[in-house]
Amino acid sequence: MSTFMGMPAFPEAAKHALADTQLRRNLAHATSTIRAKREQAIGELPDWPELRQAAAAIKDHTLRHLDTYLEQFEGAVQQAGGHVHWARDDTEACRIVLDLVRAHQADDVVKVKSMATQEIGLNEALGAAGVAAWETDLAELIVQLGDDAPSHFLVPAIHRNRTEIKEIFQREMAAVGRPAPADLTDEPRRLAEAARLHLREKFLRAKVGISGANFAVADTGTLVVVESEGNGRMCLTLPEVLISVVGIEKLVPSWTDLETFLQVLPRSSTAERMNPYTSTWSGVTPGDGPQEVHVVLLDNGRSRALADTVGRQALRCIRCSACLNVCPVYERVGGHAYGSVYPGPIGAILNPLLHGTTDPHDAALPYASTLCGACYEVCPVAIDIPSVLVEQRAAAVDTKRQSRKPDPERAAMRAAAWLFAEPNRLARAERAASATRAVTGRIRRLPRPIAGWTDSRDIPSPPRESFRAWWRRTRGSDSTHG
Numbered sequence: 001m002s003t004f005m006g007m008p009a010f011p012e013a014a015k016h017a018l019a020d021t022q023l024r025r026n027l028a029h030a031t032s033t034i035r036a037k038r039e040q041a042i043g044e045l046p047d048w049p050e051l052r053q054a055a056a057a058i059k060d061h062t063l064r065h066l067d068t069y070l071e072q073f074e075g076a077v078q079q080a081g082g083h084v085h086w087a088r089d090d091t092e093a094c095r096i097v098l099d100l101v102r103a104h105q106a107d108d109v110v111k112v113k114s115m116a117t118q119e120i121g122l123n124e125a126l127g128a129a130g131v132a133a134w135e136t137d138l139a140e141l142i143v144q145l146g147d148d149a150p151s152h153f154l155v156p157a158i159h160r161n162r163t164e165i166k167e168i169f170q171r172e173m174a175a176v177g178r179p180a181p182a183d184l185t186d187e188p189r190r191l192a193e194a195a196r197l198h199l200r201e202k203f204l205r206a207k208v209g210i211s212g213a214n215f216a217v218a219d220t221g222t223l224v225v226v227e228s229e230g231n232g233r234m235c236l237t238l239p240e241v242l243i244s245v246v247g248i249e250k251l252v253p254s255w256t257d258l259e260t261f262l263q264v265l266p267r268s269s270t271a272e273r274m275n276p277y278t279s280t281w282s283g284v285t286p287g288d289g290p291q292e293v294h295v296v297l298l299d300n301g302r303s304r305a306l307a308d309t310v311g312r313q314a315l316r317c318i319r320c321s322a323c324l325n326v327c328p329v330y331e332r333v334g335g336h337a338y339g340s341v342y343p344g345p346i347g348a349i350l351n352p353l354l355h356g357t358t359d360p361h362d363a364a365l366p367y368a369s370t371l372c373g374a375c376y377e378v379c380p381v382a383i384d385i386p387s388v389l390v391e392q393r394a395a396a397v398d399t400k401r402q403s404r405k406p407d408p409e410r411a412a413m414r415a416a417a418w419l420f421a422e423p424n425r426l427a428r429a430e431r432a433a434s435a436t437r438a439v440t441g442r443i444r445r446l447p448r449p450i451a452g453w454t455d456s457r458d459i460p461s462p463p464r465e466s467f468r469a470w471w472r473r474t475r476g477s478d479s480t481h482g
Contacts, residue, residue: 037271059316076221080283090120151335209239264380301354323375345375366392430466
């Protein structure tokens with residue numbers, strides 16, 4: 001599943017999102033709060049820049065030797081009693097999981113840390129086969145009950161406020177299990193209690209649990225999940241069978257390397273010094289936890305991204321969401337406009353890297369940025385997102401250049417190149433623009449085929465005096481060379 005079903009490409013989706021004032025209020029409040037807390041948590045570490053570079057270096061080293069570490073991880077999992085499956089794409093991954101669920105005759109499963117399973121559309125595949133998949137993370141539960149889509153890595157329901165969540169619980173919980181209390185309020189404690197009671201019966205009934213993983217340690221075959229609620233620990237330990245769907249870029253070589261990421265991840269995501277719950281598991285332990293453990297190693301475009309010499313740095317991403325919280329574009333349109341489980345600045349580069357740009361959704365994403373650079377400044381693994389965006393935009397322009405189809409943007413760029421190529425030509429154009437200021441200053445919308453440029457912005461009025469004329473008037477010369 002490369003895009004959310006029915007979602008238009010970013011320009012159209014962003015236009016609808018910008019008109020939703022409630023959404024913008026919810027996002028502005030949530031992201032500004034997280035930003036302030038993160039800044040304080042990062043400020044406690046005087047060696048943060050060195051820690052950040054160390055995390056980037058570990059990821060780069062792992063990606064350069066990914067084939068070696070994947071084989072090492074597979075061997076370690078098997079030695080610990082687990083089973084490893086390789087999935088080239090979403091279809092193959094869903095088939096593997098569904099076969100395992102059917103083999104245990106389970107008609108429902110519980111899930112946690114499931115961004116990779118959202119990427120492959122696993123819930124939909126299980127549902128089509130008659131298997132109900134229950135999200136157990138609180139925010140994911142809100143999204144699922146609301147028949148919604150996640151819009152943030154850390155807070156998938158960031159676009160909802162407490163009143164909306166209370167209404168979803170009251171309206172939907174009874175249809176799929178324990179109903180919400182009749183006297184439920186929008187107090188956070190009461191909402192969390194309602195979710196806990198609702199989920200408890202699902203945890204105790206499910207024979208199969210499905211998880212993702214934040215990290216996979218190659219030398220011991222260990223999977224790692226970090227979370228804040230404890231639901232993940234329930235999902236990982238109570239079912240008889242555990243299936244973990246893990247992207248191949250999640251590997252780190254050793255526990256020593258993991259130590260670095262367990263410092264940078266919580267401070268960048270939840271602004272905490274350490275995660276409240278960190279669960280690790282290596283294969284099977286007789287008499288303790290799931291007695292059958294499967295790991296599905298997912299490619300689904302990651303090898304394609306790895307082959308991109310500039311874009312491969314996106315595979316360092318540890319899904320902390322820091323780049324989303326500082327992005328002026330994300331703050332105004334939210335995550336749904338990106339049309340993918342990976343929204344925000346990292347999603348703008350990751351989706352085209354994973355899928356290519358043949359789909360209009362992916363082709364539009366490199367332009368969903370102001371290139372302000374704030375995302376790079378906060379990234380705990382130093383992904384230079386603006387540079388990758390520029391590379392992807394250049395690639396998109398090269399693709400258009402090869403087309404014979406008329407393109408207004410290309411025509412405008414050619415006209416600009418002609419104008420700027422000759423100083424006297426540019427000077428005449430500046431004088432003409434100033435002379436027509438009284439007329440052009442009243443224009444609010446441009447005609448087709450360039451009308452789209454004025455859909456969300458005003459046309460700047462030409463200045464009364466060009467810089468060239470100002471220089472000549474104040475310095476007495478037309479020379480700009482001192």
